[in-house]
Amino acid sequence: MIKYMPISEARKKITSLDKEISYDDTISITNHGKEVYALLRWDTYESIAETLDILSDEALYDDLKKGIQQFERGELVDFDTLKQSLDVHD
16 A cells, blocks of 8 residues: 655654555655655565566576466475485485
C-alpha cells in the first residue's frame, strides 16, 4: 500500500517512520504535491534489487524459467536425494 506524506512531515517523523511501514508498504514523500521520494523497508529494497539482477541477467533468467517449468511439471527432487546424488565416493 502506498501512503502519501509531505516532505515536511517526513522530516519531523524520520526516526519513527520504520514503525509505520511493513514489507509491502511504501511512503511516497511529496514536495508541493509532487512525488519526489519513495521510502520503503530495506528488505523490500533488497528483494526488488535481487529481482532486477535476475531479470537483467539472461542466463539467470533462463535458469529461473527452467526451474519454474520443472516445478509446474512436478519434476522436483528433495534435498536428501540431491545431496546423495552429489556425494562423491572414492
